[in-house]
Amino acid sequence: MSSSHYDVIVAGVGAMGSAACWHLARRGLRVLGLERFDLGHAMGSSHGLTRIIRLAYFEGSHYVPIVKRAHQLWQETGDAAGLKLLHVTGSLDLAPEGLGPVESSLQSCLDHDLEHEVLGRDEVMRRFPAFHLPEGHLGLWQPGGGFVASEKAIYAHVGLAQSKGAEIRTGEPMLDWQPTADGGVTVRTERTTYSAGRLVITSGGWIADAVPQLARSMTTVRQAIGWFTTRRPELFREGAFPVFLLSAEEGTFYGFPLYEHPGFKLGGPHFAREPMDPRQPDRTPSANQVRLIRECLARYLPDANGDPLTVKGCVYTVSPDEDFVIDAVPGVPQAVFASACSGHGFKFASAIGEILADLATTGRSAFDLSPFSLSRLDA
Incomplete structure (x- = not known):
């Protein structure tokens, strides 16, 4: 098998993964995005033309700083891509x-x-x-609320990431991954094996395959x-x-x-x-x-x-408390993930992509991520 090396591999190029590819590539990193289906597919959580964005959040005030940043980034991303992604309707x-x-x-x-x-x-x-x-x-x-054009948002993030050199490969899911002795990772697909310094996992309903620690906590459900x-x-x-x-x-x-x-x-x-x-x-x-x-x-x-x-x-991936999970894989700080957004995550995707890029490159985020830690599920 051949092997190719990247700074960061992103497994899953839906709403969150496409945003992560863009934020990583714009920082000058060599990025590979792996998607198991076609771009903008209807097998996960990111299709359907539109997704609501709300600033006031009954799920908890701790979400508001992140959704405010997402609101700003949706506008900036649309401007950069020449597309109207954010529609402010109230x-x-x-x-x-x-x-x-x-x-x-x-x-x-x-x-x-x-x-x-x-x-x-x-x-x-x-x-x-x-x-x-x-x-x-x-x-x-809330006059600032509205919706994001969902498939267009994914296309915008991917197009912008590609303009900065990111490689996006569809129909090529990550089969498994392993940490390496030098602090990086290897990722295996049906086509080949890749290596990278960092791994970002945004594989939605398939997240437990890549992060087994989530398997006992996550439920995947059908929404109409x-x-x-x-x-x-x-x-x-x-x-x-x-x-x-x-x-x-x-x-x-x-x-x-x-x-x-x-x-x-x-x-x-x-x-x-x-x-x-x-x-x-x-x-x-x-x-x-x-x-x-x-x-x-x-x-x-x-x-x-x-x-x-x-x-x-x-398909929604749901945590027991319906809050997000954004964290590093236990014991493997070079692998970070976001999932279990429990049916209310798309609006945050532009900001969560930035958060994942920060975690992958610096290990830190400007936001308090403690409400979204994996460890809380064992408390």
Whole structure:
């Protein structure tokens, strides 16, 4: 077998891995990105045209500094690539008063001095008449929220990385890797064996194959997304309609303005995720998932409750506490990884790529990563 040497190998070129390739290559490093499928494939967590970005974060205020940096980097990356990646539409968190998500997002706003407005049910429906909300619902309006064009973001990161000399090889997954006596790594694929000074692992649902310490903690699940015919598309156009998260009796759902598809996109329910093996090729959502999405549309967004135009599944890798895991492989500081983003990671990808580049090159990050340590899962 032939052998080639790189400064850094990135295993998995989805949202996080493509960003890591760009941030490493722009620093003048020799980078190899290995992707098991095609670029922008629909077998993982990074497809579907759009992904929400929120600045206020009900999952915890500790996420806010990183998502603020991601927001900045999405704009800078789009400018560098000549693409519009970040669409600022405003965002709404919607939930019954007292349930928790609106109150937690509001606390993030207060902790980090984020622009926001608390809206009652009637005011939400006056501003955005597509919504039909029950009594008692509140909305948290964040004018800085919006969405990232997901596949375009991956293409932008890869194109920029290649412009700085990075090599990207698709259809070539990492089979296994080993640390070397000189403090580097070797990586084996079906084609050959590579060596590198550092390894970045961003392989999503396949992460436990590369980081066995995660195997006992991670769950891979199928999530449903669909695009549906709208009776009044003017209510859902970008500029008239925000991105949103809706907590309701049927579960937690998320939606977007119309973008590059004639249908209205709705995903969820977040807590009806169904375990699956990512090696299983079928990503088709279950009938139960689609039924719950249709029930959400009928009750809360009736003008988008038309025939389904496209229904897809994607794979989430979920940690027990649904927080990220970003760390070095135990005992192998030259190998760092990010995974188990639990269905809310894409918005952070531009910043996590930078974080991984920092960890791979200096062993440190400007952000407090202690909430995302691997060791917390054993506590």
